[in-house]
Amino acid sequence: MRRVYLTAIEKTPGITVLPELAKATKADPLKSKEKRSDMFEGDTEPRFERLRRCREGKYSRSIIFLIALVCVVQAVSGFEVIKEELKPDSSVLQPGQEVNAHYVISGKMVSTDQNNRFGEKLEFSTGLQKPTWDFNIRSGNYPRSILTREGAYQTLFGYEMGSTGDFQLEVQLRGTVSTTSFGKLEVVKIEHFRDKFVEDEYRMTRDVMISSQVMGILSVQQKNLQNLKADIDAKASQGVDVSAAQTKYNAASQALTSAAFENPSQVAEYITIAAKNMDEAKxxxxxxxxxxxxxxxxxxxxxLDGMITYFVENRSMGTDPQVVAIMTKRESAVQYYSLAKSSLSAGKHSLAHSKAVESINIANEALTDANALKERGSGWFNISGNPLYASVGIIVALVLPAGYYIRSRRNGRNTKHGWFKTQGAQPPDSPSSPLPSSIPHPVTPKGLPPEMTDRYTTSEYLGKGGFARVFKVQKPDGSWAALKIPISLDAATGKSFIAELQNWTSLIHENIVRINDYNIMPFPYFELELCDGTLATLERPIPPDHAAWLLFNVCEGLKYAHARGILHRDLKPQNIMLRDGVPKISDWGLSKVMTQSRTTTTSGGFTAYYAAPEQIANRAKDPRTDIWQLGVILYELVTGTLPFTGESMVEIGMAIATKTPERPGVVHPDAQPLDAIILKCLEKDPEQRYQSVAELQKDLAAYLKMNYAGSLKESVQANNLQRSAYYCGDLILISMKIGDLVAAYKYAADLARYSAGETKVQAAELAAQIKMRVEIGAQELPDELIRKAEVIVHQIRVR
Structure with a gap:
């Protein structure tokens, strides 16, 4: 047995077997008493030490054995595309163009159980229209079968691939680029599934452009090239070395010249080359x-240093207040110079230029003062008339750089700017920055910190929360974002900031506010996507169907976070943003990563009105804590009031822990259809609540489907097909997101009947793709298919 797993280890890439271990495994000295006595003969080591080392050796071998098994299993997973061909062979395709793709795939199949559809399979999909697939399956050197199929989504199960072990698959795909396609097109996607999990995948994409669009882009790039040339000429006239930029400009010009004589498919490649060279030239x-x-x-x-030296050494004016003022300006100029140099080293060229200009302006101002002082001549020593003035000048001279400058000269330190080092400023040739390493506190509550002003062209204060201030900012490219920075930099705020940094940045979902950028230098900040408002800004109460739709989508984002082991723990209307009507969860500062027990008992801040009983009592929290908070939010949205209130934290906490909230339908009659859902969220015992966000989402979906189905029926009877398509779209998305594939297919087919033009074609394709999933017994839909449905529904809503 030892030799079997050792062989596996030795042949496993990335694992090295120590010679001593191999020797001990091939000829184990513990196999016989005779060998055991040989091994211990003359050994003076204490017995318990030998036993300990033997045990450690066994554990090490066991661990390596497990690693080897994992590697062996992984070695048989996945596939490799060993050949790929695409005709036409171009990085850009045109609408209506016929496409032929050829692939040769090699790999291994572990399971060929015909009764287990989720055991092992290869899934193929394409964005081409009217696709036809030819699958030539080989096992070893022998052809096994040739399958011909039609449709955008295809599946080859393990039993169709033949016997377990190595296989080779030749795939021929034929199809047409949609006449309405534009942008990125997924020519083919191949996924290898085992037990519902993707082991490996392959994608091929191409850009799609029509001839007029390509020519339009070419025209824009030619205009950009002209602007670049004008900029190069202007900088050259100012004495700037433009040789490197000119080389890139020449390459871009050559590419655009070639593009003008090529067909549209080739034009895009030249445009890409030109754009790259122009960006590098800029x-x-x-x-x-x-x-x-x-x-x-x-x-x-x-x-300026020459003038200061003249006053200090030649005229002995180091104590003159006017010279001291010139020295002070010189120090400011050096600080801006140092900032410019460090910005240049960091590749921040615009910032480096602006800081250098500020340095020059201050130094020139000091030079002007120095020249004026030099011309006055007779007033150099005229401070004796005012004893206080003279005394101040003498005292200042003791602590200002001039004294140190003279002393450094006497001590033989001939560095030209050495005296400024004592002052803390850096000389022009110093690579270090004069700024302190500690992070300063914000100076004004409603102003952008000075450290951030160079990053944005415009800023507007929006408000603040418990830990941070939020600004609306415009970036140099003209786009807008939200900027979140700490109110103060104490320990509590730092911990909250780090928690958000760890959790929020890992969450990328349509219903979670996206983080564009973040850093702790030059000042701690988050740059977020800019939203229109929050649930708190809605006029309440709102219609129950709209409230349910909002919470249904919030559940989508929360379900995504819970699946990654992250609790929010501070859900409230102010933390749920709205962008174009779509809800997005924000402010993950109190979020917590769940442990292996899926709970956490860490105490921390929360908003009292929305706190769950377990938060009040500091008991274990889990996903059901977030479900309670969703119940409070939904209650407030449909009734306009909170379920639990009080004059103090104690009263609110007692109400949450002991009182039963009034039924929403009693507070506001329109809320009655959601009574059962809301009150189940607000069960004080977590075991009586919804046990997962998915469960809550299904009940919300059932209510929405019943409501929308009624509206759909009315619109059909009124022959309002546009309204019918609107409700069908919502019903499709709801059904797809909760995994009700049969209902999703039904409403997609209905949408195709109620729509016209391109929407009708897209809806029919969507229905066919969902139907294929239903027929093979799939339990869920891929995210890309849901995204496709969302695009179709968005088009309907816009109309």
Missing amino acids: SLLDKAWAEKEVSNAAATIES
């Missing part, structure tokens, strides 16, 4: 411009 030009200004700043400061 970056190189900005860098050269910044380098020129940084060099000018250094030269200006050096000129």
